[in-house]
Amino acid sequence: MNRWMPFEWIAALRFLREGRMQTLFIISGVSVGIAVIVFMSALLTGLQANLTKRVLSAQAHITLQPRDEIARPLRLGGDDLELAIVQMPLQRVRSIDQWQALMRVLQDDPAIVAVSPVAAGSALAVRGDATRAVSIAGIEPDSYFRIVRLPDNIVAGTVRLSSQDIVIGTELARYLGIGVGDRLTLSAGARTSGALTVTAIFDLGNRQVNERYVYVPLRTAQSLLDLIGGVTSIELTIADVYAAETVARRLQPMTGAAAYSWIATNAQFFSAVQAQSLSSTVIRLFVALSVALGIASVLVVSVIQRSKDIGILRAMGTSRGQTLRIFLIQGALIGLVGAVVGSALGAGGLLVFHDHVRQADGSELIPLVLERSLFVAAALLATLTGVLAAMAPALRASRLDPVVAIRG
Amino acid sequence: MADDVLRLEKVRKSYNVGRPNETEILHGIDLTLGRGEFAALIGPSGSGKSTLLNIMGLLDRPTSGNLFIEGHETGSLDDRALTRLRGRSIGFVFQHHLLITAFTALENVMMPLLVERGFPDAAMKKRALDLLTALGLEQWQNHPANALSGGQQQRVAVARALAMEPALVLADEPTGNLDTKSAEGVFEMMREVNRKSGTSFLIVTHSLEIARGCDRTIELVDGQIVPAGAVPAAA
Ligand SMILES: Nc1ncnc2c1ncn2[C@@H]1O[C@H](COP(=O)(O)OP(=O)(O)O)[C@@H](O)[C@H]1O
Ligand SMILES: [Mg+2]
Numbered sequence: 232m233n234r235w236m237p238f239e240w241i242a243a244l245r246f247l248r249e250g251r252m253q254t255l256f257i258i259s260g261v262s263v264g265i266a267v268i269v270f271m272s273a274l275l276t277g278l279q280a281n282l283t284k285r286v287l288s289a290q291a292h293i294t295l296q297p298r299d300e301i302a303r304p305l306r307l308g309g310d311d312l313e314l315a316i317v318q319m320p321l322q323r324v325r326s327i328d329q330w331q332a333l334m335r336v337l338q339d340d341p342a343i344v345a346v347s348p349v350a351a352g353s354a355l356a357v358r359g360d361a362t363r364a365v366s367i368a369g370i371e372p373d374s375y376f377r378i379v380r381l382p383d384n385i386v387a388g389t390v391r392l393s394s395q396d397i398v399i400g401t402e403l404a405r406y407l408g409i410g411v412g413d414r415l416t417l418s419a420g421a422r423t424s425g426a427l428t429v430t431a432i433f434d435l436g437n438r439q440v441n442e443r444y445v446y447v448p449l450r451t452a453q454s455l456l457d458l459i460g461g462v463t464s465i466e467l468t469i470a471d472v473y474a475a476e477t478v479a480r481r482l483q484p485m486t487g488a489a490a491y492s493w494i495a496t497n498a499q500f501f502s503a504v505q506a507q508s509l510s511s512t513v514i515r516l517f518v519a520l521s522v523a524l525g526i527a528s529v530l531v532v533s534v535i536q537r538s539k540d541i542g543i544l545r546a547m548g549t550s551r552g553q554t555l556r557i558f559l560i561q562g563a564l565i566g567l568v569g570a571v572v573g574s575a576l577g578a579g580g581l582l583v584f585h586d587h588v589r590q591a592d593g594s595e596l597i598p599l600v601l602e603r604s605l606f607v608a609a610a611l612l613a614t615l616t617g618v619l620a621a622m623a624p625a626l627r628a629s630r631l632d633p634v635v636a637i638r639g
Numbered sequence: 640m641a642d643d644v645l646r647l648e649k650v651r652k653s654y655n656v657g658r659p660n661e662t663e664i665l666h667g668i669d670l671t672l673g674r675g676e677f678a679a680l681i682g683p684s685g686s687g688k689s690t691l692l693n694i695m696g697l698l699d700r701p702t703s704g705n706l707f708i709e710g711h712e713t714g715s716l717d718d719r720a721l722t723r724l725r726g727r728s729i730g731f732v733f734q735h736h737l738l739i740t741a742f743t744a745l746e747n748v749m750m751p752l753l754v755e756r757g758f759p760d761a762a763m764k765k766r767a768l769d770l771l772t773a774l775g776l777e778q779w780q781n782h783p784a785n786a787l788s789g790g791q792q793q794r795v796a797v798a799r800a801l802a803m804e805p806a807l808v809l810a811d812e813p814t815g816n817l818d819t820k821s822a823e824g825v826f827e828m829m830r831e832v833n834r835k836s837g838t839s840f841l842i843v844t845h846s847l848e849i850a851r852g853c854d855r856t857i858e859l860v861d862g863q864i865v866p867a868g869a870v871p872a873a874a
Contacts, residue, residue: 232746232759241759245741540739546698547751547799548726550719634699637733638689 239553242544243560250533257529258569261613264522265573268515269609270580275511277600279504283472286497289435289444291347291378291466292475295333295488297325326461333486334465342478345468347374350452352463354419356399356445358407365403366443367417369452369462378468381433381446387411388431392448397427400441401434417445419455427451519612523620526565530558530624534631541628542636551629558625559618566617570610578606643710644806644839645672645695650704652690664690666862667704674806675837677830679850682859688843689811691859695841696809697725709806726755730800730838732810737792738784744795745771745780751802770798774828790821797828801838810842814849826852 232241247254327333330348337346350369355362372392376382381398382390388411390398397415404410414426427447434441453459465488469478475492482490494501534541541554578601585599652665664687672678682688693699694706697713706713708728713721730751738747748767753759771777776794779787787795793813800808810829814822826849833840841857842849850856858865 232749232753234759236758238753238757238759241753242741249741539735540741543731543733543739544750544754545722546696546725546731546733547754548722548803549754550722553754634693637693637698637735 239556239560242557243564246533246537246540246557247561247564250536253529253533254565257525257565258572260525261522261565261569261617262572262576264518264525265570265609265613266576266580267518269574269577269605270584271511271515272605272609273577273581273600273602274584274597275508276602276605277597279507280600281598282500282504285436286500287472287493288384289379289437289440290493290496292469292472292493293467293479293482294491295327295337295465295467295482295486296463296491297327298487298489326458326463327465327488330462330465333488336486337465337467337482342469342471342474343467344470345374345377347371347378347466348449348462349375349464349466350449350456350458350462352419352452352456352458354417354455356403356407356415356417358409358413358415361407363403363406364443365417365445367419367445367447367452367455369447369449369456371449375466378466379435381435384433384435385431386434388429391430392446394448394451395425395427396430396448398431398433398446399429400444401432402438402442403445404429404432406442417447417455420457422455422457424451424455519616522566522569522613523616526562526617526620527623529565530562530621531627533561534558534624534628537628538631538636541631542633545631545633546637554631555625555629558628559621562617562619562621562625563614564617566613566615566620567610569617570613573613574606574609577609642674643671643707644674644676645841646670646705646707647695648705648707650691650694650701650706652687652694652699653702656702663702664862665694665701668862668864670857670864672807672839672841675833675839676855677833677840677853678842678855678857679853680841680843680857680859681845681850686859687862688859692809692811692841692843695807696729696731697721726751727803728806730803730805730808732793732796732800732808732813734812734815737789737796738787738799740783740785743781743783744776744787747784747795748799748802750799755803767798767802770801771795774798774832788821790817790824793817793821793825794828797825797832801832801836804836805838807839807841810840812843812845814844814846822846822849 334346334348337343348371352367354365354367356365370392372390376390386401392398397417407415409415409429411429411432413429415429416426417424424447435444449462453461469475473494476494479490479492479495482488545554581599581601585595585597588596590596647668647670650665650668651663653661653663655661668691680688680692690699694701697708708724711724713724716724738744739750742750745764745767748770749759749763752763752766756763768777768780771780774794774797776791776798779791779795784792784795797808797813800810808829813829814825817825829840829842830852832838842853844850
């Protein structure tokens, strides 16, 4: 007996130890349940992280644009809008007022990680006889690449954007029949760029984007779009991807600009993710419920088996409260030990799954996400579940009439 | 009387109170047990001996009447206070369930102290070991309780009943499940404790041998104490 261990803990541990088989089976049962919960949770986290990463590969978390402008960035609008803008006089492309000052404010905001100005508009890409409508994004590479990781998605060449350079997508390169080192011209309305050299070709994992987007230096875009010194949007990366909508709503009145979060612009994607989360939560809840019922039923039986022991303990001066705690602690211990074993099983299952279930090309299907917080949460929840499950049996034990228990 | 360990006044006990099958088991018991008394409680099966013992031991409440333990009136105490008083003043020895099998012999003897103080300490271990030694049981101290024979377990149970130095030990047919030799051993042990420490004993028994070995015999028939001097009912 340990000096620092209270009587209730000593009794709980001894009772569990004496009921070897029962204890072993219920802990195994709890472990399997926790393993399933851990496995599903980690898989879902990985899956969603993966999907989110794909969606965000070509998109800022939040985009600030001039207010009242019906013409949203071309990439967000439908075909009509793009055509309309191509044919509009260029003064329709509006700049954000005081954007440099706004940038400084945004850079100081603790929720915001990266800020980058963009001058975007429509143009025609011309190469010999071939022309193609494109969305041009004039960027400052240093800050912009912290928002959209273009250099990580290059299939040919290396990203370099000095004033006469351009980076295009794989689809556009195919349509125009050009590669790295070749030249093309952009024209917007009456203005035309000089010959631009393709320095790199990207694949952002989205056909639409690979076909329409071209990246040029900010200044090149500004002169082409007749937007000297101005920008059409400010793109932001924030610390918590999933807080984008909240942050956007906060920024709107603060900046006087319209703020669009990636969550709002990808509402459909989000409702799919939410449906997935919901169904997984329901499954995990039912697993947790069956774990709780398992613990409760084992302890109910244990209280009946131990009624003589309980009677003797009560005769020796054990209070109802102490009796209650002896059984609550047993529930907590079953939950905790089950959680530890179950977490190990779940993590092992994830490793095996990650190594053996792969995409056709051998790359990982879902990234392996093993966060400590998941295991801590599993342990806490399982312990709590154990205590709650032990409530009914423990109350029963504490209310046992010692006279009846001893006579029995 | 301050020197009474136990005093009962007009104690009645009914079961199923308020229901059609209500039955009164004890019909007004008046009884006093002095400090250091060593008494036997005898009577036919079903006469209410266990019921009376459980009331005396604060495990059950009388339907009416008063019960004093070492001069303290107990009727007004709540469950918590009764539990404390029980733990401190009364030791129990039962017929059927002797020790808690999840613990060793020594730990069983320590148990009442552990329950009272909350944490184990060296002093209570020493106290338990001293008790086992005094009763000649020290060789079993580390045996799991269920590795001992019935007689050995019951002797350890007597040691456990003495752990808190209670004023009174209540034993409900402590030798009822033992062979004659073990029964004698357990009885002799209780006698010796009484002689040495002055602890009062009230022993429910069916054995005339044991009853004869006690200083006083209390007879219960049909829920009533047979007055002293009356002719004992034929056994
Ligand atoms: N909880 C109870 N409910 C109803 N009747 C009971 C209860 N406990 C004991 N009795 C009855 O009370 C009577 C006395 O029982 P008991 O005190 O055990 O007698 P003894 O110990 O002398 O054999 C018996 O008739 C028994 O059936
Ligand atoms: Mg009886």
